[in-house]
Each structure stands twice: as structure tokens, then as C-alpha cells.
Amino acid sequence: xxxxxxRYTKTKELKFISxxxxxxxxxxxxxxxxxxxxxxxxxxxxxxMSFGYPISLGVESVGEYFEIELKENIDPMIIATSLxxxxxxxxxxxxxxxxxxxxxxxxxxxxxxxxxxxxxxxxTVEELKKVALAIVNEGIEYTKIRKxxxxxxxxxxxxxxxxxxxxxxxxxxxxxxxxxxxxxxGSMKVSEVIDMLREQGIAFKYYNAIKLETYDRDRKPLxxx
Amino acid sequence: MVNIKELEKHLLEVEKPARYIGNxxxxxxxxxxxxxxxxxxxxxxxxxxxxxxxxxxxxYGLLNSKEDIWCERVFAPWIDMEEVMxxxxxxxxxxxxxxxxxxxxxxxxxxxxxxxxSNVINMLKxxxxxxxxxxxxxxxxxxxxxxxxxxxxxxxxxxxxxxxxGEGEEVLLExxxxxxxxxxxxxSKEEFLKKACKIEGIYVPEFYEVTYNEDGTIRERIKxxxxxxxxxxxxxxxxxxxxxxxxxxxxxxxxxxxxRVVAEVLRGCIRGCRFCQAxxxxxxxxxxxxxxxxxxxNMLMExxxxxxxxxxxxxxxxxxxxxxxxxxxxxxxxxxxxxxxLPSLRLDSVSFDLIEQLQKVRKSGLTFAPEAGxxxxxxxxxxNLTEEQILGPLKTAxxxxxxxxxxxxxxxxxxxxxxxxxxxxxxxYQVKDLFxxxxxxxxxxxxxxTLSAACFIPKPFTPFQWAAQDDMxxxxxxxxxxxxxxxxxKVKFNYHDPKTSFxxxxxxxxxxxxxxxxxxxxxxxxKFDGWTEQLKFYTWSEMFTxxxxxxxxxxxxxxxxxxxxxxxxxxxGVSKNFLKNExxxxxxxxxxxxxxxxxxxxxMLQNHIGxxxxxV
Numbered sequence: 125x126x127x128x129x130x131r132y133t134k135t136k137e138l139k140f141i142s143x144x145x146x147x148x149x150x151x152x153x154x155x156x157x158x159x160x161x162x163x164x165x166x167x168x169x170x171x172x173m174s175f176g177y178p179i180s181l182g183v184e185s186v187g188e189y190f191e192i193e194l195k196e197n198i199d200p201m202i203i204a205t206s207l208x209x210x211x212x213x214x215x216x217x218x219x220x221x222x223x224x225x226x227x228x229x230x231x232x233x234x235x236x237x238x239x240x241x242x243x244x245x246x247x248t249v250e251e252l253k254k255v256a257l258a259i260v261n262e263g264i265e266y267t268k269i270r271k272x273x274x275x276x277x278x279x280x281x282x283x284x285x286x287x288x289x290x291x292x293x294x295x296x297x298x299x300x301x302x303x304x305x306x307x308x309x310g311s312m313k314v315s316e317v318i319d320m321l322r323e324q325g326i327a328f329k330y331y332n333a334i335k336l337e338t339y340d341r342d343r344k345p346l347x348x349x
Numbered sequence: 350m351v352n353i354k355e356l357e358k359h360l361l362e363v364e365k366p367a368r369y370i371g372n373x374x375x376x377x378x379x380x381x382x383x384x385x386x387x388x389x390x391x392x393x394x395x396x397x398x399x400x401x402x403x404x405x406x407x408x409y410g411l412l413n414s415k416e417d418i419w420c421e422r423v424f425a426p427w428i429d430m431e432e433v434m435x436x437x438x439x440x441x442x443x444x445x446x447x448x449x450x451x452x453x454x455x456x457x458x459x460x461x462x463x464x465x466x467s468n469v470i471n472m473l474k475x476x477x478x479x480x481x482x483x484x485x486x487x488x489x490x491x492x493x494x495x496x497x498x499x500x501x502x503x504x505x506x507x508x509x510x511x512x513x514x515g516e517g518e519e520v521l522l523e524x525x526x527x528x529x530x531x532x533x534x535x536x537s538k539e540e541f542l543k544k545a546c547k548i549e550g551i552y553v554p555e556f557y558e559v560t561y562n563e564d565g566t567i568r569e570r571i572k573x574x575x576x577x578x579x580x581x582x583x584x585x586x587x588x589x590x591x592x593x594x595x596x597x598x599x600x601x602x603x604x605x606x607x608x609r610v611v612a613e614v615l616r617g618c619i620r621g622c623r624f625c626q627a628x629x630x631x632x633x634x635x636x637x638x639x640x641x642x643x644x645x646x647n648m649l650m651e652x653x654x655x656x657x658x659x660x661x662x663x664x665x666x667x668x669x670x671x672x673x674x675x676x677x678x679x680x681x682x683x684x685x686x687x688x689x690x691l692p693s694l695r696l697d698s699v700s701f702d703l704i705e706q707l708q709k710v711r712k713s714g715l716t717f718a719p720e721a722g723x724x725x726x727x728x729x730x731x732x733n734l735t736e737e738q739i740l741g742p743l744k745t746a747x748x749x750x751x752x753x754x755x756x757x758x759x760x761x762x763x764x765x766x767x768x769x770x771x772x773x774x775x776x777x778y779q780v781k782d783l784f785x786x787x788x789x790x791x792x793x794x795x796x797x798x799t800l801s802a803a804c805f806i807p808k809p810f811t812p813f814q815w816a817a818q819d820d821m822x823x824x825x826x827x828x829x830x831x832x833x834x835x836x837x838x839k840v841k842f843n844y845h846d847p848k849t850s851f852x853x854x855x856x857x858x859x860x861x862x863x864x865x866x867x868x869x870x871x872x873x874x875x876k877f878d879g880w881t882e883q884l885k886f887y888t889w890s891e892m893f894t895x896x897x898x899x900x901x902x903x904x905x906x907x908x909x910x911x912x913x914x915x916x917x918x919x920x921x922g923v924s925k926n927f928l929k930n931e932x933x934x935x936x937x938x939x940x941x942x943x944x945x946x947x948x949x950x951x952x953m954l955q956n957h958i959g960x961x962x963x964x965v
Contacts, residue, residue: 137370140360141602145367149374152600152654155685169686182361210654212374212602243354330358 125162125172126194128203129229131218131347133186134179135334138214143178146215150190153210159203160195176229176338176346177236177306180313185335186218187237189229189346197222219347232346235286235339236304238314242321244329245298249290252298255324256288266320268310281320284312298328301336351442351449359437363429367603368396371422371444374600375652377409378445379419385529388412388420389443389453389490393460393468394879396424400599401607403661404459404496408517410595418525421445423456425468426475428877434475441475450476453490454528457521458509460498463856464849464878466505469494470871473508480868482510482555487538491528495521499552500583500630501809501916504859504867506554510538511545513552514919515584515630516616518593520550546577550584552919553577559861559915565902567860567913583630583921585958589616590641597652609657609690610649614642614674618663619944619961621951623731623935624720624762626808627663629928630921633953634944635960639670643677650682657688665691667945675707692716714753714797715746721762722772728938729764731931739776740783747784752794754780760827760844761805761819763935770827773800774835781839800835800842802828804850808857809916810923812931815908818854820901821847848886852878854904860915863903866896924952 134146141149151171154161163169172193179185192203204220211217225232242252258264263282270276287303304311314333321328338346360366381387390409392399399405405422412420421443426434434441440449450456456478458469470480478492479485485492494502495513502512513520524545531541546553556577560568572579586592594613601608617634618627637645646658658678665671678689689707719739721727727734743754758773777800784796804824807816819827824847835842856863870885870892877883893900908914910929917925927950934941941949944961948954954962 137372138602140366140370142367145602145604148604149602151656152374155654155656156651157654158685163686181366213372330354 126197127191127223128194128200128220129189129191129223129347130204130207130220131345132188132190132211133184133216133218134188134214135184135186136214138212139182139184142181143175147173147175149212149215153207154192156210157206159192159198159206162193162195174229176233177311179335180315183238183314183333183335187335187337187345189338191223191229221347221349229346232340233306233338234341235343236306236311237336237339238302238304239334239336240300240302240314240317241332242298242300242326242328243331244296245293246327246329247325249293249298252300252321252326253290255321255326256290256300258324259285259320260288264320264324266316266323268316279309279312281312283307283309285317350447351439352437353447355437356439356447359433363433364427365396365603368424369426369430369444370602371447373602375597376445376599377413377419377421379413381419381446381448383417384419385417385532386419386455386525387453388418388525389423389450389456390420391423391450391456391458391469391472392425393458393465393472394425394462394877395427396601397603397605399424400601400605402459402461403611403613404461404517406595406598406611407593407613408457408521410598411518411521411593412525414593415522415525417529419445421448421453423450423472423476425472425877428883431471431475440477441472451478451489454532455525456490456492457513458492458494458496460494460496460505462879463498463504463853466856466867467871467875467878469505470508470868471876474871481507483507485510485538487536491538491541493524497626497630498857500626500919500921501857501859502552502554503559503861503915504856504863506861507864508868509554510542511551511553513584514550514581515921516586517584518586520548520584523548524551543574543576546574549582552581557918561862565899567915569913570918580918580920583919585633585922585956586616586635587958589635589637589960594645596645596648598649600653600655607659608655609659609688610646610653610655611659611661612642612646612649613637613662614660614665614668614671615662617960619667620664620733621731621931621941621943621949622720623729623812623931624759624805624808626811629810629923631663632921632923632951633958633960633962634667635958636668636670639674639677642674646678647681650687656686657690658682659690659692661692679707714755715743715751716755716757717743718757719776720757720759721765721769722758722774722776723769725938726762726765726769726772728940729935730762731935731940733940733943736776736779740779743780744783747787748791750793752784753797753799755799755801756780758800758802759805760802760824760831763813763816764938767827767830770831771834773802773831777835777840777842778837781837796839798840800831800840802831802842802844804845804847806850806854806857809914810919810921810928812928812935814858814914814928815910815912815932817907818851818904820905821851824850846881846884849879849881849884851900851904852884852886852889855900856903858915859903862896862898866892866898869896922953922956922958927951 162172175190200220204217208217259281263280268277268279286305289301291299412418423443491510493511494509499512542553545551556574558571562568615636617631619634807813828844875885
């Protein structure tokens with residue numbers, strides 16, 4: 125069986141479709157293309173396709189990955205170009221390679237880099253830089269609310285955020301880069317960072333978050349040429 | 350265009366924001382500056398329900414196939430989104446362009462269900478469009494309606510400028526052509542309506558007035574524009590093989606009610622079940638050729654990649670070439686793990702060879718609709734099914750490995766007694782015995798029998814259009830009686846809410862005097878009445894009282910066969926005499942054969958449409 129890792133983007137209004145919806149979009153595209161995809165055994169066979177860690181609803185991404193297993197060895201560029209023609213406007217295929225290894229995408233993922241733009245920003249860049257420093261260096265404690273009767277967990281930002289850089293401002297917008305660590309105890313969400321910024325006194329009306337890239341333990345993108 | 354930044358900011362506050370974003374695969378974006386007609390197809394329920402409606406996909410494709418028309422979609426925002434929109438001054442917008450619906454030339458609603466009327470009004474309000482036709486001048490869109498409920502348009506007569514009666518594939522384009530033509534000169538809404546009413550199938554309510562007798566029944570209909578037609582004829586498509594059918598359908602991002610390729614294999618029905626409005630208003634039975642169906646399915650599959658194909662119609666097993674079609678589909682899609690679903694299966698003509706083939710691909714439960722528990726009552730409603738015809742196929746199904754069965758019934762059918770109600774339980778237990786009284790090694794799976802009982806609602810243009818609906822108390826009594834005696838853990842029993850059925854019955858056979866009640870109810874917060882948790886039944890009751898309307902006059906009154914009915918001005922092709930005759934036969938328990946067995950002279954033959962009438 126032949127595994128392929130594919131990099132894709134999910135931007136603009138597609139930030140409002142869930143991870144499951146994205147899965148379905150890919151399944152249908154693959155179905156339309158008649159790619160010789162492998163199916164699982166059993167009563168309800170499904171396509172052998174796997175995704176990395178899901179991004180939150182409301183977040184765009186230019187560095188998403190998924191994997192498929194095909195029955196035949198097909199030129200990755202053919203897979204990439206035919207998929208590219210079959211997807212909605214704001215979902216694009218960036219790259220496709222054969223994957224010879226054994227680890228799942230999730231197992232290979234260690235860091236996620238994001239760009240965060242705060243709009244109608246009402247504080248100062250200095251204040252924001254101070255908060256960013258505190259988040260990464262000393263760390264700030266916060267409570268993670270969990271679903272399904274699990275007890276709320278007390279976490280520290282420095283366990284999950286490796287870098288947080290304020291890049292600059294233009295008019296009422298401020299741009300930042302954030303690098304998240306994915307650990308055994310989980311990670312931090314963009315929405316949790318937004319809440320934290322507001323709690324620390326940073327004021328802004330809107331925000332836009334875009335995931336830039338997914339990295340492995342050696343700080344290399346999951347498809348690295 | 351609505352303020353996108355504000356909209357996006359708030360989309361994360363609502364459930365399933367993807368309902369409101371558009372840009373799905375196969376959705377159509379055109380340049381609004383260069384088209385001549387902007388049409389908003391309005392479905393008066395949420396996205397997931399509307400996107401499962403085949404009619405919308407057909408008309409969306411049809412209108413957009415014309416280069417100078419841009420058809421977009423608008424759905425009812427859910428309660429949470431409506432609040433967000435009101436708080437932030439975001440008007441109701443069509444999801445392709447995000448433009449407010451007030452900017453369109455036409456807003457066309459499909460009336461699939463009487464309890465969606467309040468949603469229609471609510472959507473107009475959210476779009477800042479005056480509710481009543483008389484309050485809209487040329488600066489507002491034309492508001493039109495079609496669909497099965499348009500067969501009795503009177504309860505919402507003052508809201509819509511135009512009703513489209515019958516099948517829309519041809520008449521909608523004729524209406525749009527007329528509009529485009531009028532727009533070239535000095536456009537006047539009044540002049541346009543005067544010309545439009547002469548198109549066959551178009552009803553302009555403002556050209557008529559209705560007067561009433563002392564007893565509340567209709568005395569007379571008077572034309573206020575003498576060139577308007579006395580009778581509005583239903584539009585019927587003659588050639589199903591060459592009638593427009595889309596090659597691509599929009600593929601939703603989110604899970605919708607029916608997430609599959611839907612192929613319409615035929616229109617109409619031969620059976621003549623006496624409670625069924627669809628069977629009457631879509632006569633005659635017209636099949637599509639297998640080549641047409643297969644071609645359409647192939648194009649739709651290529652454009653979507655769905656995992657299931659549904660062969661849809663009122664009675665798919667009546668297609669004369671069903672076996673051919675399924676064998677061909679299995680050949681093409683069998684190894685691609687695509688499921689083939691056959692809803693609306695009739696028990697008696699099921700070919701189990703076929704079913705076994707389908708089972709190999711995807712296993713789904715079996716659903717049958719006996720509707721009544723006793724043979725006597727089944728004969729009254731002309732559901733020509735004997736006990737053997739129900740149990741026989743079920744036994745075969747069980748032997749082939751099926752173990753999940755759903756059976757549909759109705760309470761309140763004319764002449765029903767408590768014995769008929771109890772017989773539902775007898776039938777269910779017979780089904781259970783059928784499953785278990787087989788050699789042990791043949792019994793596979795866990796039996797699950799679900800009985801679902803609806804409340805009968807008399808509908809216009811059926812032989813039962815004069816019947817009285819049971820009052821709510823009687824429905825509850827029957828439901829509780831049935832529930833009490835069905836005490837088996839393999840058999841589950843549920844029933845529809847009599848309150849919703851009562852409301853539906855009022856509007857189904859209502860007249861013009863109900864219009865203000867509906868508007869009033871919407872003003873008082875009624876919406877999504879078809880959704881159990883949203884129904885404000887108490888408010889509705891108050892509105893009837895406030896407007897001096899006796900609701901049971903419409904729902905529970907046994908009508909005289911010579912009464913003037915609000916929908917008598919529409920000619921569906923089936924004669925009123927035929928319906929009267931069928932009603933008499935029903936009360937005597939006499940059945941009528943189906944159209945393929947023998948022509949019963951309903952009147953369709955004289956309309957020269959073809960289809961099954963050609964066999965005569």
C-alpha cells in the first residue's frame with residue numbers, strides 16, 4: 125500500500141467549517157476523482173485517510189496536512205493537481221509526497237505556528253509586548269475548561285507556547301506570530317490565547333488567526349524538501 | 350452587501366456557522382452588474398432542511414442555466430443567528446452574494462409545509478420587505494410562491510404577489526421572461542401582474558375577492574380584473590426525459606438531512622390512496638426512461654462524489670424498469686462502496702432479488718406504510734394491501750437478514766374506530782411472531798420494530814377534503830390507548846404531536862380570513878412552528894381568538910360535498926366529481942384499482958399529458 129502526505133490550505137469562509145466537514149470534502153473529492161484509495165475492512169468500510177490535529181473553528185490555515193493510502197503507486201504531482209481541480213475555491217493543494225515512514229501525522233507533529241492579527245486594536249504595542257513576554261517567560265496560569273464532566277485543569281502558558289512575537293502595527297491592526305507546542309498533556313487553543321490577552325488588559329474588537337505551518341520535532345515542516 | 354466583518358465576528362457565536370457562508374462546491378457566483386434578473390430562492394426553514402429539497406436544486410440549476418439570470422439561495426436563520434442579526438442590524442441575505450434580499454428582483458418561496466408560513470413572514474421582516482403585497486411598490490422585490498401548499502394559497506393570499514400553481518420548470522422561466530421584457534420599458538408592478546395572470550398556472554390573488562355566507566362557508570369569488578382567468582390551471586410537465594434536470598448539484602459542507610445524489614425517477618403516482626394529496630396533484634404518473642435516469646445520476650455523481658444514490662419519487666417500485674436501472678447502477682457503483690437507497694417502497698411489488706443485491710452494498714432498515722391496522726380501514730383509504738401482502742414480503746426480508754423494520758400508520762382516518770387503533774398492535778405483534786417463529790438457525794440479528802403513527806390531516810384535492818379531522822383530545826386518547834397495549838421490548842411506538850397536526854389541518858383547508866392570524870402570530874413571536882420545541886401553541890390559540898376565528902371550523906368540521914371550497918378555482922386536472930365519487934366509495938369501503946390496472950376516469954386523460962394515461 126502506498127501512503128501519501130498532502131499539504132492543503134483552508135482559508136476565508138472555510139474557517140467556519142468543522143474538521144469533520146473538511147474530512148467529508150476531501151472524501152468526496154477523492155471519490156469524484158476515482159483515485160484507487162484503500163478501504164478499511166468490516167461492515168462499514170471507509171476510506172483510509174487520516175488528518176493531523178484539528179484546528180479550531182474560526183481559524184484559517186495555510187499549513188494543513190492529511191494522508192491517504194492508495195492501492196497503486198501514483199505520481200504525487202498527479203494526485204496533487206487532480207485534487208486541486210476538485211476542491212472548493214478556498215481549499216488549495218500545496219504539495220504532495222510519498223510517505224515511507226510508519227508514524228501517523230499526529231505522532232509526527234510537535235509545533236504549530238500561527239499568525240494572529242488583532243483588529244480595531246485599542247491598547248499599545250508596548251503593553252502587548254509586555255504581555256507576550258510574560259506568557260512565554262514566567263508563564264501565566266489559566267484554567268482549562270473541559271467537556272464531559274472532566275475537572276477543570278490548571279495550566280501554564282509557558283508549557284504550551286514556545287514563542288510569541290509582536291511583529292508590528294499598521295493603523296488599527298497589530299500582527300503577532302505565535303508558536304504552540306504540542307505536548308502529551310495537550311496544547312493551547314487560539315481562543316484561549318485571545319481570552320488570556322483580554323484578561324491581561326489588551327483591548328481589540330476583532331481578530332484573525334491563520335495557522336502558518338505544522339512542524340515536527342526537528343522543527344521541519346511535515347513535508348520538507 | 351452586509352457588513353462581512355461584523356457577520357464573521359458573530360458567526361462563531363452561533364450554532365453551525367457554515368449554514369450562512371455559502372461558497373459550496375457547485376454553487377453559482379455571477380456578476381450582479383451584468384445579469385438582468387436577480388432571483389432569491391427562499392426556503393422557509395434552516396439550511397440543512399432546505400438543502401435536502403430536490404425542488405430547490407432543480408429550480409436553482411434551471412434559473413442559473415440562463416446566462417442573464419442569477420439565482421441565489423436564502424434560508425431561515427436559526428433562532429440564535431436571528432438574534433445576532435437583529436442586534437447588529439444585519440438584514441436577511443442570500444448566501445452567494447451576501448446581499449440583502451430586498452435588493453433582488455424576485456424572492457421566490459417554496460411552500461412545502463403549512464407550518465412554514467410564519468417563517469415566510471419572519472424572513473420578509475428580516476429582509477426589510479413589507480409583508481403584504483399591497484404595501485410593496487416597484488422599489489421592492491416581487492414576492493412569489495410555489496410548491497404543494499400553493500394548491501390552496503388562500504390562507505396567505507395577501508402576502509404573495511403571485512402564486513405558481515403546479516410544476517415550475519417551464520412556467521417559472523415564462524414568468525422571468527415576462528419580467529425581463531417589462532423591465533425594458535417603463536416598469537409598473539400593476540401592469541406586470543395583469544400580464545402575468547394570463548400565463549397558465551399563474552395566480553394573482555389581488556384580482557379576486559371572496560364573500561362569505563352566514564354559516565361561514567364561501568358564498569362567491571368575484572374577479573376585480575375582468576381579464577384575469579376564472580380558473581387557474583395547474584402546470585404539468587409532459588416530457589420528463591427532456592425536462593430540465595441539473596447536471597450538478599450544490600454539495601453542502603455540513604451534514605444535511607439528505608446527503609446524497611437524488612435522482613427523480615418518475616413523477617406522479619398510480620395508486621390513488623385517498624388521503625394523499627401528492628398522489629392527486631402530481632397526476633398523471635410519468636416515468637423517466639432508464640437511459641435518462643442513468644445519465645443524470647452519472648453526471649451528478651461525477652460532480653459530487655457522494656456515497657449514496659437515492660432513487661426518489663412518490664412510489665419508486667412502480668417504475669416499470671426499476672430492475673434494469675438498479676442492475677446497471679450496481680454494475681457501475683457496486684465496487685465503489687456507493688449505497689443505493691430506495692425510499693417510498695411499496696410492499697407488494699418489492700422484488701427481493703433486487704433488494705438482496707442492494708443489501709450487499711449498504712445495509713439500511715426497511716420502511717413500509719400500511720397506514721391502517723385493519724383490512725377494512727385500508728380499503729376505505731384505498732391502500733390496496735392485504736395482510737398477506739404485508740407479512741409475505743416481511744418474512745422474505747427477515748430470511749434475507751433484515752431485522753430493522755419501520756411501519757407507518759395514521760390515526761383519525763375517516764370511519765376509524767378504536768378497534769382499528771388496537772389492530773395496529775395486532776399487526777405489530779404478527780410481525781414479531783413472523784421474525785421469531787422460524788428455525789433458530791435462520792434467525793439473524795436483533796429484531797427492532799418501530800411503529801410511527803401520524804395524525805390524519807384532510808388535504809385539498811383529495812377525496813377526503815370534506816372529512817373532519819379528529820379533535821386533539823381524540824388523537825391523544827387513541828395514541829395513549831395504542832401505547833398502553835403495545836408492551837413489547839422489541840416494538841417501539843411513537844406518534845406525532847396532535848397540536849402540530851391540528852394547526853396544519855387548519856391552514857391546509859383554510860381561507861383568506863386566516864391571513865391576518867398568521868401575520869399576527871408571527872408578530873407575536875411564532876416561528877419554526879414545525880419544530881416541536883419552538884411551537885408556541887398557546888400563542889396561536891390566542892391569535893385565533895383575538896381575530897375571532899374558530900379554528901375547528903377549518904379542521905374539525907365535516908363539510909358538505911356541495912360547499913364552495915377555497916381552492917375550487919384551481920383546476921388540477923383531476924375532476925371534483927371524481928373526488929366526490931371516491932369519497933362515497935371510501936365511506937362504503939369500496940376500493941379503486943390503480944391506474945395501470947384500470948383507468949377510473951379521474952379526468953387526467955382529457956388533459957392529454959400522457960404518461961400512464963397513454964395506456965388507456
